[in-house]
Amino acid sequence: MTRIALLGFGSVGQGIARAILEKGLGITVTGLADSRSGVIDASGIDLSAALDRKERGEPCGNLDISSMDVVEEAEYDILVEVTPTDVETAEPALGHIRGALQRGRHVVTSNKGPIALDYPGLQALAEECGVFLRYEATVCGAIPLIRAMQEGLAGNTITRICGVFNGTCNYILTRMAAEGLTYEQALAEARDLGYAEADPTYDVEGIDAAIKLVILADTVLGMRVTLDDVERTGITLLSPEALQLAEDQDCTIRLIGEIVPGAGVLQVSPRIVAKTHPLVVEGTLNAVTVETDLAGDLTFIGKGAGSTETASAVIGDILYIQSRHVQSS
Amino acid sequence: MTRIALLGFGSVGQGIARAILEKGLGITVTGLADSRSGVIDASGIDLSAALDRKERGEPCGNLDISSMDVVEEAEYDILVEVTPTDVETAEPALGHIRGALQRGRHVVTSNKGPIALDYPGLQALAEECGVFLRYEATVCGAIPLIRAMQEGLAGNTITRICGVFNGTCNYILTRMAAEGLTYEQALAEARDLGYAEADPTYDVEGIDAAIKLVILADTVLGMRVTLDDVERTGITLLSPEALQLAEDQDCTIRLIGEIVPGAGVLQVSPRIVAKTHPLVVEGTLNAVTVETDLAGDLTFIGKGAGSTETASAVIGDILYIQSRHVQSS
Numbered sequence: 001m002t003r004i005a006l007l008g009f010g011s012v013g014q015g016i017a018r019a020i021l022e023k024g025l026g027i028t029v030t031g032l033a034d035s036r037s038g039v040i041d042a043s044g045i046d047l048s049a050a051l052d053r054k055e056r057g058e059p060c061g062n063l064d065i066s067s068m069d070v071v072e073e074a075e076y077d078i079l080v081e082v083t084p085t086d087v088e089t090a091e092p093a094l095g096h097i098r099g100a101l102q103r104g105r106h107v108v109t110s111n112k113g114p115i116a117l118d119y120p121g122l123q124a125l126a127e128e129c130g131v132f133l134r135y136e137a138t139v140c141g142a143i144p145l146i147r148a149m150q151e152g153l154a155g156n157t158i159t160r161i162c163g164v165f166n167g168t169c170n171y172i173l174t175r176m177a178a179e180g181l182t183y184e185q186a187l188a189e190a191r192d193l194g195y196a197e198a199d200p201t202y203d204v205e206g207i208d209a210a211i212k213l214v215i216l217a218d219t220v221l222g223m224r225v226t227l228d229d230v231e232r233t234g235i236t237l238l239s240p241e242a243l244q245l246a247e248d249q250d251c252t253i254r255l256i257g258e259i260v261p262g263a264g265v266l267q268v269s270p271r272i273v274a275k276t277h278p279l280v281v282e283g284t285l286n287a288v289t290v291e292t293d294l295a296g297d298l299t300f301i302g303k304g305a306g307s308t309e310t311a312s313a314v315i316g317d318i319l320y321i322q323s324r325h326v327q328s329s
Numbered sequence: 330m331t332r333i334a335l336l337g338f339g340s341v342g343q344g345i346a347r348a349i350l351e352k353g354l355g356i357t358v359t360g361l362a363d364s365r366s367g368v369i370d371a372s373g374i375d376l377s378a379a380l381d382r383k384e385r386g387e388p389c390g391n392l393d394i395s396s397m398d399v400v401e402e403a404e405y406d407i408l409v410e411v412t413p414t415d416v417e418t419a420e421p422a423l424g425h426i427r428g429a430l431q432r433g434r435h436v437v438t439s440n441k442g443p444i445a446l447d448y449p450g451l452q453a454l455a456e457e458c459g460v461f462l463r464y465e466a467t468v469c470g471a472i473p474l475i476r477a478m479q480e481g482l483a484g485n486t487i488t489r490i491c492g493v494f495n496g497t498c499n500y501i502l503t504r505m506a507a508e509g510l511t512y513e514q515a516l517a518e519a520r521d522l523g524y525a526e527a528d529p530t531y532d533v534e535g536i537d538a539a540i541k542l543v544i545l546a547d548t549v550l551g552m553r554v555t556l557d558d559v560e561r562t563g564i565t566l567l568s569p570e571a572l573q574l575a576e577d578q579d580c581t582i583r584l585i586g587e588i589v590p591g592a593g594v595l596q597v598s599p600r601i602v603a604k605t606h607p608l609v610v611e612g613t614l615n616a617v618t619v620e621t622d623l624a625g626d627l628t629f630i631g632k633g634a635g636s637t638e639t640a641s642a643v644i645g646d647i648l649y650i651q652s653r654h655v656q657s658s
Contacts, residue, residue: 015623019484019623023484025484136481142621142623142624142625142627143624143627144477144480144481144482144627147476147477147480147481148473148476148477148481151473151476151645151648151649152465152473152476152477152642152645153473153641153645154644154645154648154649154652155348155352155354155641155644155645155647155648156641275605276604276611278607278610278630281607282605292471292641293637294344294348294471294637294638294640294641294644295471295472295631295632295637295638295641295642296471296631296632296635296637296638297631297632298471298472298473298629298630298631299628299629299630299631300627300628300629300630301607301627301628301629301630302624302625302626302627302628303624303625303626306625308622308623308624308625309623309624309625311623312482312484312485312621312623312624313481313624315483315484315623316480316481316482316483316484318484319480319483319484320480320483323483
């Protein structure tokens with residue numbers, strides 16, 4: 001049985017808990033925390049009861065137990081860090097992850113902050129402590145993209161990564177093109193459907209997409225870049241007329257993130273793309289094309305966000321460590 | 330250094346040799362065979378010289394050394410079996426693979442025959458002997474599809490696999506739709522470009538696609554099926570008029586392979602598909618959509634055949650074993 005400590009009990013954390021409840025998967029949760037409370041129970045936490053408490057708007061655990069208490073005191077093999085991303089400081093996730101690695105525990109995270117801010121440091125710490133640090137869920141949710149590049153395409157040189165990395169922007173652009181909506185109208189619709197935050201800056205200014213480029217550059221391409229290195233334009237100034245002009249040429253507009261390691265290109269910007277292009281996906285989907293020397297171009301399309309979708313990537317990472325762990329012990 | 334024995338020195342085998350020559354990758358070739366000859370050299374075979382001999386139309390090695398001699402006598406960690414597929418008997422690849430597994434050697438293959446015909450037996454033998462059997466290259470060439478389903482999507486239940494599995498048919502259908510060619514004209518063009526064999530039956534009757542469904546069903550979905558279980562219709566009877574009718578509705582026709590494990594569906598047939606559908610890819614590309622319970626729908630697009638593309642998948646498998654091997658030793 002693999003014991004995990006689960007930090008973060010919002011949409012993603014609850015998705016993970018539900019998947020474990022339904023499927024078992026050889027996983028037991030011995031530590032759990034939300035932003036207000038925590039539970040530590042070496043014999044396995046009752047996830048149904050914890051989900052019920054959240055459902056009623058209560059904290060998931062004991063107000064005297066903090067997430068850092070869980071990191072330091074719970075008995076677990078893998079820390080699963082799925083708290084919300086803070087782009088500036090990466091905290092409290094960064095502290096959680098460092099604490100777990102220093103205790104010699106594996107870490108799986110969906111939190112973009114720590115990986116974008118200090119992947120080299122965290123990876124070095126993980127190696128020093130002989131444990132795994134996995135972060136598939138940080139880029140493109142359900143799509144097993146990082147694993148495909150690091151393992152499936154091992155042996156290839158990746159010459160370019162190009163894609164639609166933000167589902168919120170893609171939804172807004174899809175709706176503007178399909179219905180002739182203004183940016184504001186499409187944004188309002190996205191908010192109503194829960195696809196956009198009250199403050200949408202992070203998505204619509206291309207920050208989220210840029211962070212994903214930083215993560216891919218640092219973790220897969222061996223570059224050393226920060227958010228400041230990404231040339232970035234959002235979608236807030238796009239007009240229905242611009243989309244109509246694209247439409248007239250059988251094209252549309254998508255917010256495209258691009259990395260060309262050989263040329264130092266790191267860019268997020270709205271681009272005119274032929275409608276038949278594989279990156280032109282609808283709604284909140286993500287799509288990424290990877291250019292390689294041996295395998296040619298590969299395109300991956302799937303859901304980039306969502307509770308069960310992100311849980312899928314996190315669980316894939318947990319099971320990856322589980323399988324290695326079992327084989328090496 | 331990982332030592333491999335390479336059986337099959339046609340397009341794929343030469344692609345692998347070239348990649349090793351150019352990239353190193355920590356791989357040395359200690360055994361090599363084509364259909365007529367073989368070389369065994371524990372200190373590492375000169376791949377440049379072997380490629381030159383093939384270039385001149387000569388056998389790659391010594392006529393007194395057979396591929397089975399290489400399997401049984403060479404010193405290697407991994408047998409790389411990339412001889413041509415025989416759908417009926419799977420030989421000589423089946424014997425090569427069994428021989429290597431029985432010697433306690435890992436096996437990587439691009440040969441569909443043995444995996445489609447006897448995956449359960451070979452996998453059991455590999456487990457008994459404590460070695461890996463890897464076959465990513467057998468389905469969709471460069472796309473790391475099997476690995477994505479077995480590992481990236483671990484924890485998911487796969488409810489449906491649906492895709493364009495044969496590049497030759499896709500090329501023919503693309504050309505019929507784009508230029509109004511007849512089936513015979515498009516086939517002749519595909520032959521000229523090397524996309525179709527002199528006898529195209531294997532591709533155009535859907536046999537190749539059906540074999541890939543059998544491999545996915547047996548290896549990823551835990552089914553136990555054979556080629557006879559696949560309901561199969563090829564593309565030979567399609568007329569330009571049928572494609573035009575589809576075109577009139579903003580649709581086109583693709584040869585689609587589909588597995589629905591819960592309903593026992595295993596089917597290859599030409600289907601009318603909306604042009605905006607992610608499976609509508611152009612030319613010789615492959616595209617596969619995987620439906621899952623947690624991750625939703627994921628689509629993978631890439632080159633399904635070709636020398637370096639198939640080599641990419643084979644090398645990915647070699648490096649997978651290399652990384653596990655190194656870590657456990």
